[in-house]
Amino acid sequence: MPEPTPLALPEGHPFGPHNLPYGVFSPGDTPRRVGVRLGDHVLDAGALAAELGSPHTALLTGPTLNPLLAAGRPVWSEVRAALTTWVTDPAHQAAVERHAHPLAEVSLHLPFEVGDYVDFYASEHHASNVGRIFRPDAPTPLTPNWKHLPIGYHGRSGTVVVSGTDVVRPSGQRKAPADPAPVFGPSVKLDIEAEVGFVVGVGSERGRAVPLEAYRDHVFGLCLLNDWSARDIQAWEYVPLGPFLGKSFATSVSAWVTPLEALETARVVPPARDEALLPYLDDSSAEPGGYDLRISVEINGEVVSEPPFTTMYWTAAQMLAQTTVNGASLRTGDLYGSGTVSGAEVGQWGSLLELTWNGERPLELGSGGRSFLEDGDEVVLRAWAPGAQGVPVGLGEVRGTVVPRT
Helix, strand or coil, X not given: CCCCCCCCCCCCCCCCCCCCCEEEEEECCXXXXXXXXXXXXXXXHHHHHHHCCCCCHHHHCCCCCHHHHHCCXXXXXXXXXXXXXXXXXXXXXXXXXXXXXXXXXXXXXXXXXXXXXXXXXXXXXXXXXHHHHHXXXXXXXXXXXXXXXXXXXXXXXXXXXXXXXXXXXXXXXXXXXXXXXXXXXXXXXXXXXXXXXXXECCCCCCCCCCCHHHHHHHEEEEEEEECCEEHHHHHXXXXXXXXXXXXXXXXXXXXCEXXXXXXXXXXXXXXXXXXXXXXXXXXXXXXXXEECCEEEEEECCEEEECCEHHHCXXXXXXXXXXXXXXXXXXXXXXXXXXXXXXXXXXXXXXXXXXXXXXXXXXEEECCEEECCCCCCCEEEEEEEEECHHHCEEEEEEEEEEEECCC
C-alpha cells in the first residue's frame, strides 16, 4: 500500500486546508524556514512559493514569521489565499509533495521574534476565584476596577519559549503568613495558566491609540499559551507592584500561529456587560469580539480541565485597545496573553491554584495527588474551534515538562 501523501487527509482533519497555521521549522541541521502545517506534515512555504512564482516569496523564506507579520492584512489574505490554492488544486500536488516534511522528522522553533509581552486578567470566573481564595472576607471577589478595564501587566519577552521546551523550576523568596521571615529556595507552588496568546503583526505609531475596529488590522493570529506561575514567590513579592519573578521565568507558546482568518466562523458575542464601558472599550455595537475555543489541560496524560474561551469577559480587541489607549506603541511580534481561561464550573478552571483551591483540595491523578506541579510533571494544552461545515480548526498544542534546577 503506498504511503499517504500530505494531501490525503482524513475527512474533518483539524489541520486541513481550512486551517493552515504558520510556524518555523528546520529539517535536521539546516537553516530555519517558515512552514505551514497541513495534517501531520509541514510545508516549506518559502520553497513552495519560489517554485510557484509567488510575489511574496521573500516574506516566507526567512527564519521567523516577522517579515510576514509586518506586511499587513491585505498581504496576509493574499498569502493565505495562495497557500489554500496550492494545497487544494491537483495541478500543484507534485510541488506540494516535494516540499512537505513529516512533522516527526523536523525541529519546531519559536515562530516569531517576540517584541513586548503583556499578560491580562480577562476571565471573570478566574478573577472571582482568585478573589475568593486570597480575599475571603471581602464583600465582593473582584477588585473595584475589574469590570471597567482589562487589567494587565508587562511581562518578560526574553523567556517566551516554544512548546516542548523544559521548564526549570524557579527559585526565589517566599514567605507563608505564619513564617517569621522569608526563605530562599525552589518554588513549592509551581502552577500553570491556560491562556490564549495574540500575536501582533503591524505596529502602531507612538501617541496614537488603536481603536476596537482596528484590531484585525494589527493582530495577525493567535496561539495557545501557558504562563507558568510560581504562586509562593508571587504571593510574597507582588504587593504593591504586581507579578515579577513569580511569572518571568517561562511563558510557553505553541509552535503554530493560527491566522485570524481561519477562525472567522468561531467568532462569538462575549458575555453581557454588567457595567457601562467608557467609549474606547464599548463594544456594544461592534462585530462579535469573542472566540469559541475549546481548551483542554492535561497533566501527565490526564485531562484535568476543559476551560471554555467563550466565557472571557474582555475580548482581544479590548485588550489591544487598553494596551495602546495611553499612547503606547505596538511593534511587530508583540505578544499579549488573555490571562487564565476559566469557566463557571470546577472542571473548567485553568490553573491548579483554582483546581486545588490553593492546595486545600489536591487532585487525584494516576501519577499521584497534586496540589501543585512536581518535578517530572508534563503539562499539555490543546484546543480547537468550530469551523465551516462543522470541521474543527485545530490549534497547535503547548507542551512543557518541569525539571529541577541543577
